[in-house]
Amino acid sequence: MIKTFKVIVPSYSDLSLDMQVETGQRHPVHILVDGRPLHQRIIESYAAGGDAFEFIFVLPPQAPGLNMPKDMPVRSRDLRMQSSSSIGETVAHALQELQQGDGIIVHMGDTLLGFAQPPKQDTVFVENRNDLYRWTSISRQPAGDLKILGDRDQHAPAGERQVCVGVFVFADGALFSSLLRQALALQSKGMDPFFIALEQYAAETTMNLVAPHQWYDFGHLDTYQQSRMRQQNLRHFNELHYDPERNVITKRSRHVDAFRHQVRW
Secondary structure, three states, X not given: OXXXXXXXXXXXXXXXXXXXXXXXXXXHHHOEEOOEEXXXXXXXXXXXXXXXXXXXXXXXXXXXXXXXXXXXXXXXXXXXXXXXXXXXXXXXXXXXXXXXXXXXXXXXOOEEEEOXXXXXXXXXXXXXXXXXXXOEEEEXXXXXXXXXXXXXXXXXXXXXXXXXXXXXXEOOHHHHHHHHHHHHHHOOOOOOHHHHHHHHHHHHOOOEEEOOOEEEEOOOHHHHHHXXXXXXXXXXXXXXXXXXXXXXXXEEOOOHHHHHHHHHO
């Protein structure tokens, strides 16, 4: 029986310079999403799970503190680390707080997902993409294992692959923690230790590959703009659809009179 899921949110690395200029923030969890910082939005996305989730945001010492409302329904804290050279090292720093029986969710700090229900089973959330240089691609092998095909591969052949969108669920927290420590000890100069541990974990248990209901990526300038459009705070009588391919916004409403008033305004 899993006691608690530790939701580890790595946000150690700086945003790109163009993202810093655009957002006014240095670290992704501070980006404003519809008037509230992304770290609050991430927590809200797990609200349906009640108190089963405890959040640990990992930041460098100089990063601003997190702005948490007093009525936030879950436990959360920010954890500072002096230096980190990989996602694996950042996650491992937070795993020092792992308790016996805890599960682990690694939720990247520039990512927001729409969950039908907050995840509690071994899962990697994925989407089909062809711009593979942006994300880490992944595949299920014939034997059922998972294989990391490339870490932001800029030379991959044309065509779509499943990519990791930034949320990973490990129901056996102790097992993943042990595998991550082993991967860090290897000091490999290739794949990030986090993904080495992910492959090894998937070799010992079955991990689901699941497409999220919504995926908002705030880590790249173009996907940031697209995510902002899709996160618009609409008036209650409007429906808004953004088509990123044609760059067209379509607005609809069943409340005809209210909609007409808005158009005239």
